[in-house]
Each structure stands twice: as C-alpha cells, then as structure tokens.
Amino acid sequence: MKVVFFIISIMLLFPSCLGEPPGTMLTTDTKSIAPTQVLHWKMTTTWPPNFPVLGEVAEKYANWVRELSNGQISIKVYGGGELVPPLEAFDVVSNGTIEMGCGASYYWAGKIPAAQFFAAVPFGMNAQQLNSWLTTGGGYELWKKTYAPFNLVPFLGGNTGVQMGGWFNKEIHDIEDFKGLKMRLPGIAGKVLEKAGGAAVLVAGSEIYTSLERGVIDATEWIGPYHDYKMGFHKIAKYYYTPGWHEPGSQLEFFVNKRLYDSLPKDLQAVLEAASQKAQQWVLAEFDRQNGIYLEKLVNEEGVELREFSKETLDVLRSYTEEALQEMIGDDPLSREVYESYSTFQKRITPWSRVTEKAYYNKIMN
Numbered sequence: 001m002k003v004v005f006f007i008i009s010i011m012l013l014f015p016s017c018l019g020e021p022p023g024t025m026l027t028t029d030t031k032s033i034a035p036t037q038v039l040h041w042k043m044t045t046t047w048p049p050n051f052p053v054l055g056e057v058a059e060k061y062a063n064w065v066r067e068l069s070n071g072q073i074s075i076k077v078y079g080g081g082e083l084v085p086p087l088e089a090f091d092v093v094s095n096g097t098i099e100m101g102c103g104a105s106y107y108w109a110g111k112i113p114a115a116q117f118f119a120a121v122p123f124g125m126n127a128q129q130l131n132s133w134l135t136t137g138g139g140y141e142l143w144k145k146t147y148a149p150f151n152l153v154p155f156l157g158g159n160t161g162v163q164m165g166g167w168f169n170k171e172i173h174d175i176e177d178f179k180g181l182k183m184r185l186p187g188i189a190g191k192v193l194e195k196a197g198g199a200a201v202l203v204a205g206s207e208i209y210t211s212l213e214r215g216v217i218d219a220t221e222w223i224g225p226y227h228d229y230k231m232g233f234h235k236i237a238k239y240y241y242t243p244g245w246h247e248p249g250s251q252l253e254f255f256v257n258k259r260l261y262d263s264l265p266k267d268l269q270a271v272l273e274a275a276s277q278k279a280q281q282w283v284l285a286e287f288d289r290q291n292g293i294y295l296e297k298l299v300n301e302e303g304v305e306l307r308e309f310s311k312e313t314l315d316v317l318r319s320y321t322e323e324a325l326q327e328m329i330g331d332d333p334l335s336r337e338v339y340e341s342y343s344t345f346q347k348r349i350t351p352w353s354r355v356t357e358k359a360y361y362n363k364i365m366n
C-alpha cells in the first residue's frame with residue numbers, strides 16, 4: 001500500500017521522471033515480490049561531458065544509486081550543454097524540469113551569496129577542515145537551509161583538495177606584480193585581484209588556452225596538475241605557482257529537487273545520501289592520485305618551473321579577501337549566519353591543524 005501511494009504521488013509530482021513500467025527486479029521467488037516501478041531520472045552537470053574526475057564521479061554516483069537502490073532509481077547523466085547550458089542546472093532542478101544536478105555551490109553565488117561557503121572561499125578551510133565542518137560541525141544543516149527556499153536538497157559530491165595558484169609568464173615576487181595583471185580568476189578571488197590592481201577576466205574553460213596564448217589574459221588558474229596538463233598550459237606558460245590561495249579545497253555537490261526528494265520513501269532517501277558519501281570519498285582520493293602522477297610529468301618531463309607565492313604577498317591577499325567577504329555579505333542575514341558558522345569553525349580548528357597536519361607536513365614531508 002505504501003509503495004502504491006509512493007508511486008502515485010511521484011507520478012502526480014513528476015510525470016516526466018517515470019520511464020517504462022516495471023523493471024526486471026524479480027528474483028527466483030517471483031510470487032513474494034511485487035513488481036517495482038523504476039524511477040528514471042536525469043542529472044545535468046556543470047562540467048563538460050566526460051570531464052575527468054568531476055564528470056566521472058557523476059557517472060559513478062548514478063551507478064552507486066542504481067546498485068544501492070536495487071535498480072529502483074536509474075539516473076542518466078548529461079554533461080553541461082547536452083540538455084541545458086551548464087549554469088542553468090540550478091534553475092532546471094529547482095523548478096523540477098530535471099530531477100538532479102551536479103556542480104559546485106559557488107556557481108550560484110550571484111543568486112545566493114551564502115552558497116559559496118559550501119564550495120570554497122579564498123584563504124578558507126582545506127578539504128579536511130571543510131569536511132569536518134560539513135559533516136559534524138553544522139555546515140551541512142546550514143547548506144540544506146540555504147537551498148530549501150530554492151526547492152533543492154544538496155548532497156556532498158567530493159572535494160578537489162588544495163588547487164594550484166595558477167600559470168604565469170612572469171615571476172610574482174610581491175603584491176606589486178599583480179598590478180595590471182589580467183588573470184582568469186573567478187568569483188571572490190577575482191575581486192581580491194582587482195583590489196591588488198589586477199583585472200579578473202571571465203573566460204570559459206574551453207577558451208582559456210587560446211586567451212592565454214594570444215595574450216588576452218596574462219595568467220590563469222584552473223585546477224591542479226592533472227587537469228592543467230590536459231589543458232596544455234605548460235606549453236604557453238613558464239611558471240606554475242602554489243598554493244591555490246583562492247581555492248583551498250573546492251567542495252563539489254549534487255542536488256535533487258526537494259519536492260521529489262521529500263516524496264521518496266526513507267530507504268531511497270538514504271540511498272542518495274550513501275552514494276554521496278562514496279562520492280565524497282572517491283573524488284579527493286582520485287584528485288590526489290592523479291595530481292601526484294601529473295605533477296611529476298609537468299616538472300620532470302615538461303620542465304615546468306614551480307614557484308611559491310611569498311608569505312608577504314599572501315598576507316596582503318588575505319587582507320583584501322577579508323574586505324571582499326565583508327562587502328559580499330553586506331546586509332544579507334543568511335550570508336552572515338553561514339559566514340559566522342564557517343569562520344568560527346575555521347578559527348577553532350586551525351590551531352589543531354597547525355600542531356598536527358601542518359607540523360607533520362613541515363617537519364616530515366619536506
């Protein structure tokens with residue numbers, strides 16, 4: 001009875017999410033198991049089709065959900081642009097045209113300034129710290145609260161780990177070297193660059209290489225060695241800077257239409273959550289593995305010169321970031337609430353990270 005009610009309610013709410021009736025979910029004892037309606041969902045991503053790691057995990061998520069739900073939820077994944085333009089994912093899942101999306105919450109900062117705390121903020125928490133805030137520090141509850149008015153439920157979708165600081169054709173000795181620099185640097189980091197006298201240029205992923213090659217931009221960031229190698233930036237830029245102060249660990253997301261999610265039985269809701277935990281685990285592991293391989297290729301095979309931003313340069317960028325964050329939060333109570341939770345958590349966890357992770361890295365891994 002419960003199953004019948006569930007199926008009817010789904011059909012009323014989301015007629016488009018239903019595909020062919022009963023899947024082949026019968027076991028040898030066919031008399032005791034009622035045929036079960038298979039839910040056919042679409043997931044639209046903000047990544048290009050088959051994008052390494054980020055696109056791969058969307059496919060993996062779909063497979064994990066299919067396995068864990070015993071075939072009851074079947075998700076077909078579409079790359080950005082295949083169904084709708086990449087940055088329309090939020091709206092089409094919100095209004096129920098498409099059941100699920102995959103991206104990073106800072107893409108929606110124009111609509112919801114508070115959203116970017118659930119992805120990455122310059123000089124913010126790294127993957128391990130952010131995972132702690134989201135998992136046991138109240139961050140995820142705030143994320144759900146932030147998305148609820150938009151009829152969305154967020155799920156953890158992995159983390160890139162600390163990104164690289166970008167590709168330059170001149171050395172960055174101090175903050176003065178950012179003056180007049182045209183760099184592809186999105187989001188709030190772009191505003192920080194502007195405070196340093198540079199110009200943040202908005203360039204789509206597919207156009208970064210030619211923009212850098214032709215001098216439309218002087219520098220760019222992307223992700224890390226694995227993805228940057230595939231983009232070929234080492235062929236047209238000399239210096240590869242670290243650390244990625246602008247993206248200290250970008251959290252990725254899945255999101256589901258909330259009315260659809262609320263209509264699911266508890267076991268299927270739990271499946272979406274369990275698959276998201278697998279994604280959270282897999283993405284960082286795969287980023288670290290591939291980045292290790294490709295960093296070696298870049299340095300040893302391609303002769304890329306690694307450089308570090310100086311402490312003084314980073315200190316100035318950090319102070320500009322604080323200004324930019326305060327301007328961004330403005331009078332928005334939700335942004336302030338999320339910012340307070342995030343920054344309080346960061347202040348509390350940093351001394352612990354300093355005497356453990358940082359001490360280990362500095363004293364043992366160098």
Ligand code: CA
Pocket residue numbers: 163221222223247
């Ligand atoms: Ca990036």
